[in-house]
Amino acid sequence: MRLALWTALRTLRHRLGALLITVLAVALATATALIVPMVTRQVERGAQDAAQVFDLLVTAPGSGTQAVMSTLFYLDVPIGNMPNRVYQDLRRLPGTRRAVPIALGDNFAGFPIVGTTAAFFDQRLKPGLPPYFRLAQGRVFTKEHDAVIGARVARDAGLQVGGTFTGAHGLETGPHEDDAGHREAYTVTGVLAPTGGPIDRAVLTPIETVWEVHGSEATQAQAVTAVLYSADNLAGIYTAAQRVNASKDAMAVFPGQVFAQAREVLMQGQAAYAGLSVLVLGIAALTVALSVYTSSLERQRTVALLRALGAGRSSVFTLVLLETALTVTGGVLLGLALALLASRVGGSVLGAQLGFTLAPPVLTWALASRALLLIPLGLITAVPHAIGSSRISPLKHLS
Amino acid sequence: MTAALLTGEGLRVRHAREVTLDYPAFAWPAGTQLAVTGPSGTGKTSLLNVLAGLLQPESGRVMYGDLILTELGEAQRDAFRRRNVGYVFQDFHLMPGLTVLENVELGLRVAGTARAAERARDALTRLDLGGRLQHRPAQLSTGERQRVAIARAVAHRPGLLLVDEPTAHLDRDRAAAAMTLLQEAAGGLGATLIVVTHDEAVAASLPLRYHVTPVPA
Numbered sequence: 337m338r339l340a341l342w343t344a345l346r347t348l349r350h351r352l353g354a355l356l357i358t359v360l361a362v363a364l365a366t367a368t369a370l371i372v373p374m375v376t377r378q379v380e381r382g383a384q385d386a387a388q389v390f391d392l393l394v395t396a397p398g399s400g401t402q403a404v405m406s407t408l409f410y411l412d413v414p415i416g417n418m419p420n421r422v423y424q425d426l427r428r429l430p431g432t433r434r435a436v437p438i439a440l441g442d443n444f445a446g447f448p449i450v451g452t453t454a455a456f457f458d459q460r461l462k463p464g465l466p467p468y469f470r471l472a473q474g475r476v477f478t479k480e481h482d483a484v485i486g487a488r489v490a491r492d493a494g495l496q497v498g499g500t501f502t503g504a505h506g507l508e509t510g511p512h513e514d515d516a517g518h519r520e521a522y523t524v525t526g527v528l529a530p531t532g533g534p535i536d537r538a539v540l541t542p543i544e545t546v547w548e549v550h551g552s553e554a555t556q557a558q559a560v561t562a563v564l565y566s567a568d569n570l571a572g573i574y575t576a577a578q579r580v581n582a583s584k585d586a587m588a589v590f591p592g593q594v595f596a597q598a599r600e601v602l603m604q605g606q607a608a609y610a611g612l613s614v615l616v617l618g619i620a621a622l623t624v625a626l627s628v629y630t631s632s633l634e635r636q637r638t639v640a641l642l643r644a645l646g647a648g649r650s651s652v653f654t655l656v657l658l659e660t661a662l663t664v665t666g667g668v669l670l671g672l673a674l675a676l677l678a679s680r681v682g683g684s685v686l687g688a689q690l691g692f693t694l695a696p697p698v699l700t701w702a703l704a705s706r707a708l709l710l711i712p713l714g715l716i717t718a719v720p721h722a723i724g725s726s727r728i729s730p731l732k733h734l735s
Numbered sequence: 736m737t738a739a740l741l742t743g744e745g746l747r748v749r750h751a752r753e754v755t756l757d758y759p760a761f762a763w764p765a766g767t768q769l770a771v772t773g774p775s776g777t778g779k780t781s782l783l784n785v786l787a788g789l790l791q792p793e794s795g796r797v798m799y800g801d802l803i804l805t806e807l808g809e810a811q812r813d814a815f816r817r818r819n820v821g822y823v824f825q826d827f828h829l830m831p832g833l834t835v836l837e838n839v840e841l842g843l844r845v846a847g848t849a850r851a852a853e854r855a856r857d858a859l860t861r862l863d864l865g866g867r868l869q870h871r872p873a874q875l876s877t878g879e880r881q882r883v884a885i886a887r888a889v890a891h892r893p894g895l896l897l898v899d900e901p902t903a904h905l906d907r908d909r910a911a912a913a914m915t916l917l918q919e920a921a922g923g924l925g926a927t928l929i930v931v932t933h934d935e936a937v938a939a940s941l942p943l944r945y946h947v948t949p950v951p952a
Contacts, residue, residue, distance in 0.1 A: 642841075644822060649810075
């Protein structure tokens with residue numbers, strides 16, 4: 337074994353060019369097979385937390401996905417506003433634990449200004465757990481034009497408690513016709529601790545502020561974009577959902593359910609990608625087989641010499657398998673490192689676009705085993721060559 | 736390794752060209768230095784290969800001390816070769832991807848010798864190649880390549896040193912120097928030296944001669 341390893345390392349060094357090509361082919365195939373599943377899992381984990389914190393979402397009737405994407409993730413335009421009575425009805429419903437109104441429509445430097453109430457800060461992942469949103473600095477807003485800002489807003493805008501800023505109409509940056517009425521300053525009263533979710537890039541203000549800046553009609557109508565609803569028990573949530581869905585003014589969706597549907601669509605795409613990954617890994621296995629074949633031609637004289645010097649067949653057999661194992665293992669390990677690196681970079685780019693701070697990529701055993709499968713596969717392709725090499729006659733190649 | 740009496744009787748080898756060759760019986764005491772001579776195609780190199788355990792004769796018996804070489808299985812002959820035989824091939828057969836030092840180290844590693852790198856360095860230094868350790872074979876002259884091949888053959892101290900046409904690629908002066916080197920190396924080890932040659936001067940430089948004549952069976 338030591339002789340085979342010593343010889344394998346030196347013969348691989350001699351074929352460095354061909355070795356690098358094979359290692360790179362295996363590494364790229366490995367990385368290609370792993371990057372998308374790894375990034376998808378990062379997004380899933382980020383989105384799952386953001387969706388789970390809200391039991392029931394009530395918005396104007398329309399698409400459930402749009403409702404979740406606009407009011408929970410701030411990635412789409414809201415469907416529209418609902419009459420204030422929808423919120424009042426939910427608030428008064430027996431068994432209600434919390435009904436939090438949301439009013440959207442303005443932004444600060446591209447960050448959505450979310451009108452809500454102090455109850456927003458009392459939301460929890462589970463009843464026994466502490467509030468999901470935690471203040472890192474300052475206090476919750478108490479009066480109009482107070483603002484609690486997300487961690488990313490504070491970081492990007494360089495704002496702290498006591499700082500002031502001016503909002504603009506619309507959910508995106510750029511000049512708007514009626515911006516003249518939106519020049520009133522907001523004062524930062526608190527900064528939220530980072531959550532990794534969309535709230536990091538939100539500006540939270542009393543809902544009355546949003547109504548007030550949109551003029552007297554809005555102040556009078558007190559329309560809301562959404563209500564985040566929570567009941568004392570599951571039955572209460574379903575009762576509220578049925579009640580809302582029975583009316584024409586609003587629609588109730590379960591964020592977790594919408595997320596699961598989106599995940600299902602994502603999974604279908606993933607299944608297609610998994611098929612493609614198998615194909616890519618198959619091509620990598622063929623590259624290994626080709627490399628073993630070409631190197632076996634070059635190897636004949638080496639093997640003949642080893643046999644002439646007295647090396648046994650088993651040493652030659654081991655040499656061929658070791659060369660293959662070292663090549664494929666090197667490629668797979670490089671591929672795993674590439675996949676982790678690319679997922680980290682890709683995850684942060686995607687996270688910036690989606691508004692999440694994605695968790696670091698995790699290479700699960702299930703994913704890694706897909707790539708590690710290449711090692712036994714490569715060894716299997718090398719076995720016939722190893723047998724052939726061990727049968728080489730020294731006299732044939734050294735005479 | 737200690738050299739031993741080498742004997743052969745009734746040896747018949749089927750040549751690659753479908754010619755069967757018979758060899759006269761021989762008995763060479765340990766430390767013998769002799770030339771194997773004869774016209775081309777009479778099986779001189781085949782005899783070396785039989786003595787190295789690389790080729791099985793069709794019939795006959797070769798003994799090295801108490802060991803009946805011709806009755807050993809392949810794995811046993813491999814073991815015999817790595818322990819007892821040093822072989823200098825006509826074309827040297829150095830591995831182009833290895834350095835000079837590694838080429839000699841390879842032979843020692845195959846033989847299972849401890850401190851292979853250190854012993855390879857010693858063997859090469861003794862053959863005046865101490866300054867060429869990290870060179871590749873392609874960077875050496877023909878004479879230097881032959882000395883590396885000799886170093887590889889003697890580094891594990893074999894009892895039997897087999898040399899095939901050592902002067903084929905050398906001019907007269909270098910051929911004489913190579914023969915002196917081989918004789919000194921074998922003498923230093925107490926090894927039996929068997930040199931296949933068609934060069935009369937080389938044969939004359941060795942005390943004994945074994946002449947193979949073309950006697951097709």
